Amino acid sequence: MWMVATFIxxxxxFxxxxxxxxxxxxxxxxSIFLWVIIGVMPVVVAKVAWRFVS
Structure with missing residues (x-):
């Protein structure tokens, strides 16, 4: 949901x-760089961390 809010x-x-x-x-x-850092990177970090923990 925060990805949509960040995009808006x-x-x-813009x-x-x-x-x-x-x-x-x-x-x-x-704008694209900011959206990727704030909106997408937390998801990527969480997925990588979850694989590392599992």
């Missing part, structure tokens, strides 16, 4: 920054 927050920030005239490509890569 990052997408709204729209706001592009609307203010920031570079589209830079903001897009930054």
């Amino acid at each position: 927050v990052v997408a709204s920030s 729209v706001r920054l592009v609307g203010e005239g920031k570079d589209l490509v830079g903001v897009l890569f930054g």
Whole structure:
């Protein structure tokens, strides 16, 4: 669920920054990087840790 919430927050920030005239490509890569770190990495870390413990 936090992945969806993080995506919504990052997408709204993306729209706001592009609307203010920031570079589209830079903001897009930054948004994707931020979403991967906050939204996806905890799942990956948990799966790897679970395999290590099991």
